[in-house]
Amino acid sequence: MVLGDSPVARGLRAVLGTGGGASGDGTDAAPRDDLLGADAVVVVGQTGDFAAVPTRRVAEQRALAAEQVRSAVAAAARAGVEHVVGISSAMVEGAAPDRQLIDDPDDPDEVHDAHGTGGPTTVADSADGDGAAAAPDSGAAGDLLAFEAALLAAAADHGLARVTVLRPAVLVGPDVDTLLTRHFEAPRILTVRGVRRDWQLVHLDDLGAAVAVAVERRLTGVLTVGAVRxxxxxxLGPDEVVEVSGLRAVDLPAAVAFATAERLHRLGVLPAPASDLACTVYPWTVTSRRLVAAGWSPGWSSRDCLEVLVEQTSGRNGVGGRRVARRDAAALGAAGAAVALLGTAAVWRQARGRR
Incomplete structure (x- = not known):
């Protein structure tokens, strides 16, 4: 049973051929009767619905999400479901210029605290011109860490011993919309000078197959999910990403990229904080070790996934996760802005004023 009505929840139901569904952001509980007889309940934290990300304060947003998770787990426990699977993202493990491969923990009961491995960002550090650094958990990675914590706490409260957290790489698929997929809606791909950023993706079909393997093989703990060969x-290396996407790269010093992104986020121009920028410009590749050992074999390569993503984003224009009209994006580019994520507030206001 997959709970929620988000793009990821709907996609997983289609792949798995299961029931479920609810209104809300993807974590709402279904009625108890709907869960009776289910082998497992899937609770979706990474919803793939960037446009629906609430604008309320972070603390309020996470408190509401935690309550929805607790409600979902409680419903599963009341229905006698023994296995709960949470859908998160490997971005919680952090991204950095020298990031090593993200492996699954050897202890199946261990769930990494990303703050213990550098946090969801090791931005160097994402300080703005005033020297103030962005909170490391202020963005999407922090939201997902809070989701995972709520899931584990609720499972412990209700005595559910079988809990799995799936952390996929960059997720693509029908209607999946995230800050990372919107990176390819920009007129340019932002890169940080001196850093090689390889891209690993995973298709929603393969995430669904991973859920099935985890449930059938009774795998618990953290499982990373990414394309393997x-x-x-x-x-995909930088050259291959440019080739497949058809986009040119714009290369900036890290200090300029992060400081400008943080400033524009504080002004309300960009929807995501600078801490999220790390996951678009620094690597965070996963091994998928335990899933592969259990027999999981993805059907989509990273190149296949990127081709799907490029097709889906064709005709859209975005700056730092915010979709804009084509002429706005052109105005930003003509002004010499790093239109993948950066620019100046003045240029942005001018572009909006000409609409």
Whole structure:
């Protein structure tokens, strides 16, 4: 049973051929009777619905999400469901210029605290011109860490011993809309000078297959999910990303990129904080080790996924996750802004004023 009515929840139901569904952001509980007889309940934290991300304060937003998770787990426990699967993202493990491969913990009961491995961002550090650094958990990674914590706490409260957290790489699929997929709606791909950013993606079909393997094999703890080839992470280098996407790259110093992004977020121009920028410009490749060992074999390569993503984003224009009209994006580019994520507030206001 997959709870929620988000793009990821709907996609998982289609892949798994299961029931479920509810209004809300993807974590709402279904009625108890709907869960009776289910082998597992899937609670979706990474909803793939960027446009629906609430604008309320972070603390309020996370408190509401935690309550929805607790409600979902409580409903599962009342229905006698023994296995709960949470859909998160590997971005919670953090991204950094020298990031090593993200492996699954050897202890199946261990769920990494991303703050213990550098936090959801190791931005160097994402300080603005005033020297103030962005909170490391202020963005999407922090939201997902809070989701995971709520899921584990609720499962413990209700005595559910079988809990799995799936952390996929960059997720693509029908209607999946995230800050990372919107990175490819920009007129340019932002890169940080001196850093090689390889891209690993995973299709929603393969995430659904991972859920099935985790439930059938009774895998618990953290499982990373990303495209693999011959048992190893399948990644696209910068040149291949440029080739497939048809986009040129714009290369900026890290200090300029993060400081400008943080300033524009504080002005309300960009919807995501600078801390989220790390996951678009720094690597965070996963091994998928335990899933592969259990027999999971993805059907989509990273290149296949990127081709799907490019097709889906064709005709859309975005700056730092905010979709804009084509002429606005053109105005930003003509002004010499780093239109993948950056610019100046003045240029943005001018562009909006000409609409």
């Amino acid at each position: 011959d048992g190893l992470p399948d990644v």
